[in-house]
Amino acid sequence: HVQLVESGGGSVQDGGSLRLSCAATGWTDRSYCMGWFRQYPGKAREGVAALEFDGTTDYADAVKGRFAISEDKTKNTLYLQMDSLRPEDAAMYFCAIDTPLCCGGNWLLLSAGYKYWGQGTQVTVS
Secondary structure (H helix, E strand, O other): OEEEEEOOEEEEEOOOOOOEEEEEEOOOOOOOOOEEEEOOOOOOOEEEEEEOOOOEEOOHHHHOEEEEEEEEOOOOEEEEEEEOOOOOOOOEEEEEEEEEHOOOOOOOOHHHHOOEEEOOOOEOOO
């Protein structure tokens, strides 16, 4: 049973920083891709940042240079460091995981490639 639990969301001022965490349990395959997605009210989830087990990463153009995705394999935890936050970054943030066959390569930032999702953590920027 795969479970993803996000944390670290909150309310920050314009220009502030947050670090999101996603603790993963139940994933037994050594290969994977994991990603961060965000969703605005009434909109579809959009890819923010993602990585593959081999270290390959991808970022949405809107967050390049401001956000950084990383992982701690010893803790099975994915992170998203968000700096220089803007009001338009305010959204619900989700993490997701699946096998590279579904979400690897050019599909890293496509939500349709992921089957397992967390419940999300809210980010507010004012």
